[in-house]
Amino acid sequence: MSKKLLSIRNLKVNIEDKEILKGLDLNIGHGEIHIIMGPNGGGKSTLAYTLMGHPRYEITDGEIKFEDQLINDLSADKKAKKGIFLSFQYPEEIPGVTVEEFLRTAKSSITGEQQRIIPFRKLLKEKMELLEMKEEYANRYLNLGFSGGEKKKNEILQMSILEPKLAILDETDSGLDVDAIRIVAEGVKRLHNENNSVLVITHYHKLLDYLEPDFVHILLDGKIVKTGGIELAKEIDKKGYENIRQEFANK
Amino acid sequence: MVKWKRIGMDLTFPNVPKYTKDFINDMGQPLNIKIYEPSDDISPQGFLGLGNEFLEHIDNNYNSGFTLHVRRRDKIREPIRVEYIMNDENPTVVDKNIIKVDEDSEVTVIIDYKTISDTKAFHNGITKVYAKENSIVNIIKIQRMNESSFNFDSNVAIVEGRGKVNWISVELGSSISGANYTTFLDGEASEGYLSSIYFGDGNRKMDISYSMIHRGPRSISNIDTKGVLMNEARKVFRGNLDFKKGARRAKGNEEEYVILLDPKVKSDSIPGLFCEEDDVEGNHAASAGQLDKNKLFYLMSRGLSERDAKKLIVEASFRPIIDSIPSDELREEINLEVERRFANV
Numbered sequence: 001m002s003k004k005l006l007s008i009r010n011l012k013v014n015i016e017d018k019e020i021l022k023g024l025d026l027n028i029g030h031g032e033i034h035i036i037m038g039p040n041g042g043g044k045s046t047l048a049y050t051l052m053g054h055p056r057y058e059i060t061d062g063e064i065k066f067e068d069q070l071i072n073d074l075s076a077d078k079k080a081k082k083g084i085f086l087s088f089q090y091p092e093e094i095p096g097v098t099v100e101e102f103l104r105t106a107k108s109s110i111t112g113e114q115q116r117i118i119p120f121r122k123l124l125k126e127k128m129e130l131l132e133m134k135e136e137y138a139n140r141y142l143n144l145g146f147s148g149g150e151k152k153k154n155e156i157l158q159m160s161i162l163e164p165k166l167a168i169l170d171e172t173d174s175g176l177d178v179d180a181i182r183i184v185a186e187g188v189k190r191l192h193n194e195n196n197s198v199l200v201i202t203h204y205h206k207l208l209d210y211l212e213p214d215f216v217h218i219l220l221d222g223k224i225v226k227t228g229g230i231e232l233a234k235e236i237d238k239k240g241y242e243n244i245r246q247e248f249a250n251k
Numbered sequence: 252m253v254k255w256k257r258i259g260m261d262l263t264f265p266n267v268p269k270y271t272k273d274f275i276n277d278m279g280q281p282l283n284i285k286i287y288e289p290s291d292d293i294s295p296q297g298f299l300g301l302g303n304e305f306l307e308h309i310d311n312n313y314n315s316g317f318t319l320h321v322r323r324r325d326k327i328r329e330p331i332r333v334e335y336i337m338n339d340e341n342p343t344v345v346d347k348n349i350i351k352v353d354e355d356s357e358v359t360v361i362i363d364y365k366t367i368s369d370t371k372a373f374h375n376g377i378t379k380v381y382a383k384e385n386s387i388v389n390i391i392k393i394q395r396m397n398e399s400s401f402n403f404d405s406n407v408a409i410v411e412g413r414g415k416v417n418w419i420s421v422e423l424g425s426s427i428s429g430a431n432y433t434t435f436l437d438g439e440a441s442e443g444y445l446s447s448i449y450f451g452d453g454n455r456k457m458d459i460s461y462s463m464i465h466r467g468p469r470s471i472s473n474i475d476t477k478g479v480l481m482n483e484a485r486k487v488f489r490g491n492l493d494f495k496k497g498a499r500r501a502k503g504n505e506e507e508y509v510i511l512l513d514p515k516v517k518s519d520s521i522p523g524l525f526c527e528e529d530d531v532e533g534n535h536a537a538s539a540g541q542l543d544k545n546k547l548f549y550l551m552s553r554g555l556s557e558r559d560a561k562k563l564i565v566e567a568s569f570r571p572i573i574d575s576i577p578s579d580e581l582r583e584e585i586n587l588e589v590e591r592r593f594a595n596v
């Protein structure tokens with residue numbers, strides 16, 4: 001068995017016939033934390049959606065392997081069952097379905113075991129306390145009327161209930177106040193262990209200070225153009241993407 | 252044989268045999284319920300129901316029905332349940348129900364039409380409500396006949412000053428189903444509300460028409476409809492807000508939201524707004540569409556299959572109306588029925 005949890009080779013993805021990812025390579029091992037940074041419109045969310053299996057994103061070339069299995073064509077629910085989770089940049093609102101009901105249904109689907117109401121409620125309560133979320137959110141409709149920050153916290157709540165092997169966080173830190181960033185980072189660290197890996201898409205390095213990533217990648221114009229350690233993130237923070245853009249253009 | 256224009260089909264009314272099943276379920280207390288007698292009848296002016304042929308057929312052939320008279324200041328807490336059950340021995344229900352509610356009183360009646368065998372059943376009926384001053388009348392109608400049955404149901408209410416009629420309609424069954432609800436808001440500050448859900452699957456054809464006819468000043472109406480169509484179901488929805496002379500400062504509102512789960516369904520919505528007075532307010536909103544792809548993806552990314560994700564969204568849109576039905580047992584049965592219809596998505 002290979003040590004890789006996720007391996008992406010030469011991935012090309014179209015949205016409505018426009019190529020967005022243009023031959024992207026990325027490997028994530030068990031228990032690693034990876035960061036992807038990159039300018040707006042570079043294709044970060046496209047990568048996240050494609051990994052999760054959004055039907056609008058068409059893979060035209062390359063392969064995505066998860067635990068050595070090709071998962072290019074799997075639907076989102078099958079990918080979720082394999083242990084992939086996406087914290088959405090813009091979580092959807094679902095009126096009429098409460099957070100608790102939804103998560104109990106989701107947990108039942110993913111584990112294949114019907115979650116009983118009382119033990120599940122206890123689990124949910126525990127996880128919510130850890131994320132400093134008020135109990136009453138369990139009975140609110142999923143994301144309906146939640147503030148931007150509350151939606152992001154709710155994504156992390158879902159992650160900690162579903163316990164994925166690979167959690168992809170698409171700008172989960174955007175719009176969070178400093179305390180919320182710390183709480184989210186702690187949530188991510190609790191999930192992270194020698195088996196579970198995390199892929200964080202972010203523009204800021206605040207979250208990185210907590211997370212101690214193994215790798216930082218720069219995604220530019222549909223490709224990973226540079227990989228390094230935390231120092232790369234610091235450099236971007238200071239100098240922006242212009243240097244890298246030029247370096248890459250000269251190649 | 253009559254040509255039923257709305258759906259574009261020919262219809263032959265069957266012979267109407269006796270109906271022998273008991274249809275009043277809950278007569279624990281000495282209510283003034285008796286089996287319908289012609290002398291109890293009320294005939295609202297200008298009421299057409301599903302059409303004259305249907306009304307005449309009922310008048311000439313009714314085989315069941317009841318009259319309920321609630322006296323002044325009587326507030327009946329427990330809902331009265333009426334079940335018209337159809338099976339091989341009793342395949343035909345032609346019912347005439349009359350509910351008279353006097354001043355300052357209150358009552359809830361649940362009328363349920365269902366088949367318990369796969370016999371081709373036929374229902375053509377009318378329910379007439381007369382709500383006097385300051386009364387509250389809640390009528391819950393559930394139609395869950397099997398896929399080969401015909402259902403035709405006309406409903407009318409006359410509401411006097413400060414009276415309030417709340418209709419809840421749940422339409423889940425039949426191969427052909429016509430439902431008309433007409434509410435005459437005659438009195439000053441009278442109120443008429445209609446909340447409904449409908450589920451069209453298989454080859455069902457549905458004709459749904461609701462009218463709120465405002466005659467009283469400051470009368471208020473609201474129509475709130477949630478529908479789902481799948482497979483090759485077809486539906487025509489007409490929602491009319493009709494402000495007659497004298498309905499000064501009346502307000503009416505209607506909304507219909509329908510989710511289309513398959514490309515072969517057909518959904519027509521025809522809202523109508525008629526005003527003989529200037530000083531009125533009428534609003535309507537309608538939307539028909541596929542499930543939002545991004546919402547579906549969001550739910551599926553949490554492990555729900557496409558079917559379960561769709562089911563969750565549909566159930567969520569039905570929930571407020573189902574939850575307002577005052578019977579745990581019926582709510583449960585309706586939820587199961589909706590679930591069952593998702594089995595072959």
Ligand SMILES: Nc1ncnc2c1ncn2[C@@H]1O[C@H](COP(=O)(O)OP(=O)(O)OP(=O)(O)O)[C@@H](O)[C@H]1O
Nearest residue numbers: 015016020038039040041042043044045046047089
């Ligand atoms: N549904 C869509 N239809 C058309 N173009 C799209 C669609 N979604 C994304 N794009 C385009 O694809 C490109 C990449 O978008 P993507 O959302 O992946 O960028 P991003 O790196 O996540 O940016 P940001 O940092 O702003 O979140 C953009 O040019 C965007 O306009």
Ligand SMILES: [Mg+2]
Nearest residue numbers: 044045046089
């Ligand atoms: Mg993005």
